[in-house]
Amino acid sequence: MEAPRTPETVIELAQVGRTFTVSRRTGVLRRERRVVHAVRDLSFTVRAGEFVGYLGPNGAGKSTTIKMLTGILAPTAGRISVAGLDPARRRTALARRIGVVFGQRTTLWWDLPLRDSFELIRHLYKVDRVRYRERLDRLTELLGLGEFLATPVRQLSLGQRMRGDITAALLHDPAVLVLDEPTIGLDVVSKAAMREFLRDLNAQQGTTVLLTTHDLGDIERLCRRVMLIDHGRLAFDGTLDDLRATAPGETSLEAVVTRLYTRDRLFQ
Template sequence: MVEGFIELAGVEKVFDVHRRKGFLRRERCRVRAVDDISFSVPRGEMVGYIGPNGAGKSTTIKMLTGILTPSAGRLRVAGIDPSRDRTKLAHRIGVVFGQRTSLWWDLPLRDSYKLVRRMYRIPDVRYRANMERCVDLLDLGALLDVPVRQLSLGQRMRGDIAAALLHDPEVLYLDEPTIGLDVVSKAKVREFLREVNARQGTTVLLTTHDLTDIEQLCKRVMVIDHGRLVYDGGLSGLHAVGESERTLVVDLERELPPIEDVPGARTVKVEGPRQWLAFATGASAAPIVAAVAERYPLVDLSVREPDIEDVIAKMYAEGRTAPR
């Protein structure tokens, strides 16, 4: 394994779970959440870590932060064993869990940041500079005096990301950072992450179900399923392995027979005047859109990206998982 800033070698995590068996009896089962995972992430790289629900993504992040201890294997972040020296590591990492906040619910956003400053003992000059940068890039100026409980999900998420970066962490773990956000909020979060990675060289490990996050932010993607790493490489390679397809949704002026004369696309569904055309993920949508617009009475159209769970499901169903 290549030496990296984040290193996992043969890492496993097994949980003991008690399940009811009959009316009064319970039996203990062993659930393998992470199964012999090995990978290395160089300093400054932004990597997508994706997979279906229950695949082991969050468990991996929790081991990387020291919240959970591996059952087997070797794990290091910046040369530190997270489970053995969690306090030391905490000053070098930032964590954002999309489904829960690290902010204080009843305090204004500004006061939450002041508490973060005291917790990490951030020097005044660095704190003011980081606050100014985060507030500007994440558009938080009007929200600083608003209690966290009154913030929308998108506003709170931007606030959480700022809190995770106030102490200049070397590594940023993002677990579903754009979940439930609107298009504008997602764009702001993505632009901010690009800025942080480019200007400060922050290493970013991003878990998400939104494939657009990965496409816009990451050159490298790792896929985990049933606790095992099944792919590690470029996004184009993942689509090639899974033979994924994008979908062009076409709204016509009236109901017509399925569209069949557009090169590179095939109609997969028809409902009244709406038709769905599938085409290869690596292909450009422009010539397909132009052909449809030229030959058919078009009202509206949109392009839908493939769902990562569908890509992985197809990989498994047809036995095309990439070598580890």
């Protein structure tokens, strides 16, 4: 009998580091330089079909990690592979295999109708017209875009724009979706709809999702696995139940995480 196949690894970081040199003026003619370790000795893997939460306080190294995974930054140490590619060296090729959504930044054209932004994205990614039409029709139905496809992006509500950004990230059918605060600022109804869509996307299509967020409600409702980063290092990697077990007596996930990052400081 043939053994079941193990899901392939789609994200891999091996002893990754990223440093920045910062300077400040200490006198009229003098500047002081120091090296800041944004990420240090970071290693983890994500397998196809996983939905993983990536948590940490401001300054912990989350955004730096995301920028390295998407090729915006190159690591100063270690090795990264995403969808079989080195992000920093193969950024254009990688863009065709991943989708990225930054909750506080849009990838849409501000003054164009939403539909025209999608058409430009089709050309950028060289998506076959028939495949694009099928994909857009399905996403329009699932995310309820029909009423505002002809509306300029600048006139959309935040919830509508976020649905547009999610659609833009999925039009080329990526294997990996990286989400940075995708529900930030959304009202209760829009947030619930976004969570349901992302849950179904992962469960039904097997899209691998890496989610960074400060909204622990997103983590509880979407993620089966959680990683915590602190001072640029991986501090925890396990299930939600494993995470709760680290703080006996705490009833909410927020209390557990707060305790880990304050009283039981992960890395000094």
